[in-house]
Every structure is written in C-alpha cells, then in structure tokens.
Amino acid sequence: MTVLQTEKPLLRVLAGESVRPLPFWLMRQAGRYLPEYRAVRKQTKDFLSLCLTPDLATEVTLQPIRRYHPDAAILFADILLIPFGMGQKLAFVEGEGPVLEPIRRSEDLGKLDVSRVDEVLAPVMQTVRNLRRELPADVALIGFAGAPWTVATYMVEGGSSRNFEHTKAWAYGDENGFRQLMEKLVDSTSHYLLAQIEAGAEVIQLFDTWAGALPEFAFRRFCIEPTRRIVSRVRARYPHVPIMGFPRGAGMMLADYISETGVDGVSLDPFVPAHWAAEWLQPTCILQGNLDPMMLVTGGQAMQAEIERILGALGGSRYIFNLGHGILPQTPPEHVAELAEIVRSWRG
Amino acid sequence: MTVLQTEKPLLRVLAGESVRPLPFWLMRQAGRYLPEYRAVRKQTKDFLSLCLTPDLATEVTLQPIRRYHPDAAILFADILLIPFGMGQKLAFVEGEGPVLEPIRRSEDLGKLDVSRVDEVLAPVMQTVRNLRRELPADVALIGFAGAPWTVATYMVEGGSSRNFEHTKAWAYGDENGFRQLMEKLVDSTSHYLLAQIEAGAEVIQLFDTWAGALPEFAFRRFCIEPTRRIVSRVRARYPHVPIMGFPRGAGMMLADYISETGVDGVSLDPFVPAHWAAEWLQPTCILQGNLDPMMLVTGGQAMQAEIERILGALGGSRYIFNLGHGILPQTPPEHVAELAEIVRSWRG
Numbered sequence: 001m002t003v004l005q006t007e008k009p010l011l012r013v014l015a016g017e018s019v020r021p022l023p024f025w026l027m028r029q030a031g032r033y034l035p036e037y038r039a040v041r042k043q044t045k046d047f048l049s050l051c052l053t054p055d056l057a058t059e060v061t062l063q064p065i066r067r068y069h070p071d072a073a074i075l076f077a078d079i080l081l082i083p084f085g086m087g088q089k090l091a092f093v094e095g096e097g098p099v100l101e102p103i104r105r106s107e108d109l110g111k112l113d114v115s116r117v118d119e120v121l122a123p124v125m126q127t128v129r130n131l132r133r134e135l136p137a138d139v140a141l142i143g144f145a146g147a148p149w150t151v152a153t154y155m156v157e158g159g160s161s162r163n164f165e166h167t168k169a170w171a172y173g174d175e176n177g178f179r180q181l182m183e184k185l186v187d188s189t190s191h192y193l194l195a196q197i198e199a200g201a202e203v204i205q206l207f208d209t210w211a212g213a214l215p216e217f218a219f220r221r222f223c224i225e226p227t228r229r230i231v232s233r234v235r236a237r238y239p240h241v242p243i244m245g246f247p248r249g250a251g252m253m254l255a256d257y258i259s260e261t262g263v264d265g266v267s268l269d270p271f272v273p274a275h276w277a278a279e280w281l282q283p284t285c286i287l288q289g290n291l292d293p294m295m296l297v298t299g300g301q302a303m304q305a306e307i308e309r310i311l312g313a314l315g316g317s318r319y320i321f322n323l324g325h326g327i328l329p330q331t332p333p334e335h336v337a338e339l340a341e342i343v344r345s346w347r348g
Numbered sequence: 349m350t351v352l353q354t355e356k357p358l359l360r361v362l363a364g365e366s367v368r369p370l371p372f373w374l375m376r377q378a379g380r381y382l383p384e385y386r387a388v389r390k391q392t393k394d395f396l397s398l399c400l401t402p403d404l405a406t407e408v409t410l411q412p413i414r415r416y417h418p419d420a421a422i423l424f425a426d427i428l429l430i431p432f433g434m435g436q437k438l439a440f441v442e443g444e445g446p447v448l449e450p451i452r453r454s455e456d457l458g459k460l461d462v463s464r465v466d467e468v469l470a471p472v473m474q475t476v477r478n479l480r481r482e483l484p485a486d487v488a489l490i491g492f493a494g495a496p497w498t499v500a501t502y503m504v505e506g507g508s509s510r511n512f513e514h515t516k517a518w519a520y521g522d523e524n525g526f527r528q529l530m531e532k533l534v535d536s537t538s539h540y541l542l543a544q545i546e547a548g549a550e551v552i553q554l555f556d557t558w559a560g561a562l563p564e565f566a567f568r569r570f571c572i573e574p575t576r577r578i579v580s581r582v583r584a585r586y587p588h589v590p591i592m593g594f595p596r597g598a599g600m601m602l603a604d605y606i607s608e609t610g611v612d613g614v615s616l617d618p619f620v621p622a623h624w625a626a627e628w629l630q631p632t633c634i635l636q637g638n639l640d641p642m643m644l645v646t647g648g649q650a651m652q653a654e655i656e657r658i659l660g661a662l663g664g665s666r667y668i669f670n671l672g673h674g675i676l677p678q679t680p681p682e683h684v685a686e687l688a689e690i691v692r693s694w695r696g
Binding site: 163164165168169172173175212213214215216217218219249251252253270271272273274276290292293294295297298300302303306309324328330 | 512520523560565566600619620622642643646657
C-alpha cells in the first residue's frame, strides 16, 4: 500500500497527503471528442459491444492517458451494464441514447436476475486486468458503477428522461415495490464493484447523475440509503479502497450525503460554489471536480480564470482537479491539453 | 393598501402577516392539465395568439380560479413575449416547443428593438386590466416575466436546450458582447413589468428557470446582477409592489440571491430542503413553493404526507404554498382539488 501511495499522486491525495502538482483526471476523458475514439467506435457494431470487448475497451481507456497523461484512468464501461447484466433488454440507438424495455411494476421484477451479472459482465473484469497491466506506474485505475437511483431511472423510463415521471410515480406511489428494485440494484452493484476491485480497480466511483431530481425525503431514501449500503458492503471486504460519490445536483444535501453514506469523497458538479465546499465539505472528505464542461469547450482566458478560481478555493489539499460533469463531444482536444498544463503548473 | 391587505390573504402574507388558512397558488395553474384550457387552446391558431388575445388569455387565467379558488391568479403569458416584442422571430411548434431565429453574436443585436415592446405587448396589458376587473375580491393578481439569463438561453439557442452550449460559449467567450444582450433584456423586462403594474398587477414574479445551470461566478454575473437591476428599477417606481424571484436550481446560492437582488421573496424548487430554507432564508424573506410537481401527479397518501412535511417546516409565517415548478400536463385535475383541501384545512 505504501509503495502504491508514493507512486500514484491520485492515491496519495486520497490518502490525505498534500501533493504537487495537483492530480487531475476528467470525467468521460475517453470519449467522442477524441478522433482516435471515434475511429475505434466506428469499427464496433454498437456502443454495448465496445464496452464488452476487453481489447477495445482497454484501448479507448488508454487513449486519453497517452495524450494527456492524467493521474487516473477510468474504466471504459457504462452504468447501464448492470440492468443489461440482470437481463433487461438494452440497446444504444445512434443519436437517441439508450433504449431499454421498461420495468415499471413489482410484477416485472422477476425478469431481473442478479445471478447472471457475473457471467455477462466478465469481459469488464478482463478490461480491468488489462488496464492494470498496461497503465503507466503513476496512473491510478478507477472502477465505477451507476448509483441505484440513477440506474433505476433508465430502467423504469426505458431510457433518458426529463421529469422521471414513471420512476417517481412508482417510487412515490408504491414505495415498497420500488424498494425491491433498489434492493436488486444494491445487490448487483455491490457485487460488480467488488469484482472490479478484485480485478485491479484501485478507486471506486458511484455516479448518481440524477440525484438532483429528488426532493429531500426521496433523496434520503433513494440516493443516500442505497449508496450507504453499497459503500458498507464494499468497505467490509476492501476497507482501504477509496470510494467517491457523485450525487450530481445534490446541493446543500452534500454534507448529509457524505456523513451518512460513508464515502471518502465526492465529485462536485459545476453548481456547487467552490468556497462553500471548501468550508463545509473539505474538512472531512476529499473533493473532486467543479469545472463547468462548457468552459472546456470555450477554452482561452475564461477557462484559465475559472480553473484558477477553483484551484484557489479548493487546491490546498484533499482535492483532485476534474470537471463537474463529463467532457462534451464538441470539446476541442487541444483545450484539454491546455487544462492539463494549467493544473500541472499551478503551485498555489 | 390596508383595505387590499385585509381582503387578499396572499398580499397579507407578503406584507408579513401570519394568515390562516395559508394562501396558495400553483405555477402553471392555467394549463394543459385542464380540459377547459385544452378546449380554448384548440380554437386558437397557436400558443402565441392565445397569449396575445386578451379575451382568451383572460379566460384561461380565470379557469383554475373558478375550479379551485386559489389565492392568486397569474397572468397567462409567456416569458418569450419579450424577445418576440423586441422583434426576434418566434414560433411555438406543436410538440416541439418554442423555435426562435437564434441570436449568437454582438453583430446580431441590432435586430432587437426595445422600443417595439410597448406596442407589440399592449394586448398583455389589456389582459391584466380585464383580470383586475373580473377576479374575485380576495384573489391577488401576479404579473411576471422571465429573468434575463433564462430568456437569453432561448434567444441564443433558438429554443430549449440541454447544455446551453451556444449561450455559455457566448457568455464565457465574449462576455462584453453577451452583456449587451443582457442589457437589452434588463431594459425591456423592467419596462414590461412596470407596464403590468400600471395595468393592475399586484405582485411580480421573475422566473429564472435555468439559473441552476450556472457555476457561481456566472450565477453572480448573469442571474443575480441583471435581476438586481430589474428589481431596483421596478422598486424605484412602485416601492410597495412585492417582487418574488425564482432562480430555479440555485441551491445554496439562494441566500446571496435574496440579499443581493433585493427581492421580497423566492420560490423554492423541490430540491431545496424545506428545513434548510426555514432556517437560512425565511427569517429575512417570504418563501413560496417546494412541492415536487410529480407528487401532484401521484396524489394520494404520498402527496398528503409530503405537503404536510413542507407545511410543518415552512408554514409558520412568511410562506405561500405552491409547487416547486409548473403543473405537469398529465396531472389529474382532482389531485389539485385534494391539494387545495389539504392546504386550506391545515392549521399547524
């Protein structure tokens, strides 16, 4: 553990050390903004095949590492692999996003089989093993999964959604039934994350992209509570693997999220004021993120000023630079190089 | 003023009195969930004609008053009447929402003529005058406009948007140019709101639906600052007309929004924890809202429990019951009647 900590700046920050230059990585750093990613993507049947073909998933994970040498690689996969692994029909339709055969009532839960996940998602573990072998010695490997609430929204709506109306109708109107779905997600997700760690993931991140759509009582029940249970199961087996949460849009609920789920740290979306997070969150946890991905599209002086503002507020210690959400497809790759340079040269 | 205050419960709360039963109204209470609204809408050429035909706009504003007798009517209009009034091409396309000829560069700002607004939006003032004549004596009349940032997103994107990429590209990359657009919006919006008050609006609400898409520095520049200027212009002429703000998604920035814009109160979206708002905001301002509109779709015990939770946290004084966003089209009208009954019978 000590050896790893000295070799990988990101793991050293997660262990509480103050590190310069400050480590960074970027959400969706392997993605459509890179021509080499689009080239690989073009050769694959569909997005799902890309996730489940270890050589290709390994290759696209490594692409941004070669270009920018960030301090972490994040496994190339998708949060919807869990419902797919449990047997829900899933397709990624070009220009439309994911399409699932929706599950909206307790009676449909029998279609989901947690015991299939291991076998269906075995290729993901091969990707993790490949990456541990191929990554530079100073680059940490982050595994991840979607948090139950966010994954449930796709499972229930049958895809992306604006108001989450079917999911909320179920969660608000038949809470016991909905809890059974959450239960299956807690089980399969815990299991999946443990397998990622066994295969070599050194940090875990839980993405709860739609946490911000929940009013407080529901945020406690459907975001905090299932996350808490996943964290406690993973930690029981691997107490030293850091777990980061990303309850996007959680706002002032972040403090409760951190203390009640037990995560080691959180990613900050662009809407959390950095100085607020520095005052109220950073004393007890690791922070990550905060830059508006549109800033990376714009680039130039505005980007530089905003990066420096964020670093000034959060960069002291317990901080990993990142965006507040995934890189947008229209991002010019040279802006990412500029960002890396600004963060690396900052010594505040 | 004293007479009005004793007659209209909503104005009494805004004047700081504790009132029972607690007043309520609902955002988008005149809308597609009502069959009588759909009947009127079917007879009109398009949504814009409905907004600009005083007899019809008056009729649809009054429909929910007849059904539920809430404590306020909100003028039936649209936040995009301001760009339309300045000469930007606007159409509401069935099933698609608003479509505007986008304005994305300083050079295009010449197309916008603030001096046209008065004449083009004269029908709106006729609607306000009609409503003051026809509303029951205990129902307050709320006028409104979109806040500059939110209106700008539609003007620049050319319609609805997910990432506001053109708007942010302009705001981040050419701030001086973008400020000229905001300037025109501050001018035309202030003027339009003053005209509504002259015609009879008793309360003003500023909707900043997409405020939550802004990181802190941009929230200060493009949400707080233009709102502050509108508030100060309106207040200079009509110091006794309450002004409510709705910076949706503002989260922990709400306190700064209130103190720096000078609004008398704010609407709370569903994601603001009620007890937080009670502790940090209510001592200095009037609050409104907070119920997830999906709760009104679900109805039943879950809705009742959530309404009572919100009333328990906020209902003491300085509070007007409302949703945290507009009524959804799929809302059963009978659920609105249940909500009205729960709020009216609450005596906590």
